[in-house]
Amino acid sequence: MSKQQCLLCGEYALEHKVKPMVYKYKSREFIIDQPAQWCETCGEGVINSEDNNKVVSLIQAEKSRIDGLLTPTEIKQVRQKLKLTQKDAAALFGGGINAFNRYEKGKLPVPRPLSQLLTLLGNHPNQLQELLN
Ligand SMILES: [Zn+2]
Structure with a gap:
């Protein structure tokens, strides 16, 4: 060829x-x-754009580590640990209906307060109840 x-x-x-x-x-x-x-x-x-899509999450993960934020994979892990769908998580934490889809694909950096909150909830998943009541 x-x-x-x-x-x-x-x-x-x-x-x-x-x-x-x-x-x-x-x-x-x-x-x-x-x-x-x-x-x-x-x-x-x-x-x-196909090449770019393959690395966008990896690049965001490196930037997140440098910034001390949860990486796209970590955000997904915490959300799943809390048994929330992406839609549930967006309704609870804000940021728009597609927010978690974008955070988890690395298309949008997670805001620092949300990263901190998800870190706490990831370590203490029972605390989620306090937010839902
Ligand atoms: Zn050339």
Whole structure:
């Protein structure tokens, strides 16, 4: 199969593969395995929305760790531990009907107060009753 042309350098050297990419956030660095059309000649990559969707949660998880917030996976784990659907959780904690879908997919960072509250409820799930009464 012939390779696609790189729009940056003009060579026919594009290949879809995963390459480690360094991200910077608040003067910290982390590495994400980034799928993209990578050019073997100039090294540039073209990231489409499908490629981006695969890493958005990983990037948010790293940012959350740096910020001391729950990661998308941790938010989902706490919500499930509390036996709440995404819709239930949004009705209880606010943020709009799709809020938990976005937090858990890493499309939206969880607000700090909510992250703190979910941390407490994750450690003391019986306390949820006080909020429901
Ligand atoms: Zn190129």
